[in-house]
Amino acid sequence: MTDELLILRCQLGEREALTELVRAWHEPVWTYVRRMLDAERADDVAQEVWLAVLKGLPRLKDPARFTPWLFTIARRAVMNRLRQQYGEAEPMEIEPQGEAPFDRAELIEGLAALPPKEREILVLFYLEDLSIEDCAEICAIPAGTVKSRLNRARRLLRKELA
Numbered sequence: 001m002t003d004e005l006l007i008l009r010c011q012l013g014e015r016e017a018l019t020e021l022v023r024a025w026h027e028p029v030w031t032y033v034r035r036m037l038d039a040e041r042a043d044d045v046a047q048e049v050w051l052a053v054l055k056g057l058p059r060l061k062d063p064a065r066f067t068p069w070l071f072t073i074a075r076r077a078v079m080n081r082l083r084q085q086y087g088e089a090e091p092m093e094i095e096p097q098g099e100a101p102f103d104r105a106e107l108i109e110g111l112a113a114l115p116p117k118e119r120e121i122l123v124l125f126y127l128e129d130l131s132i133e134d135c136a137e138i139c140a141i142p143a144g145t146v147k148s149r150l151n152r153a154r155r156l157l158r159k160e161l162a
Helices: 003-011 015-036 039-059 063-087 102-113 116-127 132-139 143-161
Strands: none
Touching: 003 015, 003 039, 003 063, 015 039, 015 063, 015 116, 039 063, 063 116, 063 132, 102 116, 102 143, 116 132, 116 143, 132 143
16 A cells, blocks of 8 residues: 555544554654664654654645655654753763674764764665655755765765774
């Protein structure tokens, strides 16, 4: 079943359709949020995202644009949490998760060291496999800015990994 049909069914009030939608999209949303925040905050923010989706779904006019709409909501929730975090006295610490292959652990550390805007673009483009246009829509920036952030983010990541 396509996402568009699931969205329409959700908008008609079918609970089963909402369950299917959450089942299909929870992992990508949680993965995005987890890559932007520490594990402690990721679960809470992911739940905030789904509450916002539940409230906003009836107003979604174009079901074909669900993916950028969903990640825009996730981005706002992450940015709100990051703003909140920067206001706190304690710095955020990123903890490696379990035993991961050396290269993966190094990559996770390198990503965590990047500024949020650059980390976000890398996560959306490479890890969530979104297009330049979708990244631009989600981040509310021009496509050219997405490309320049990708370029800067790649350079910063290479520097971190070197």
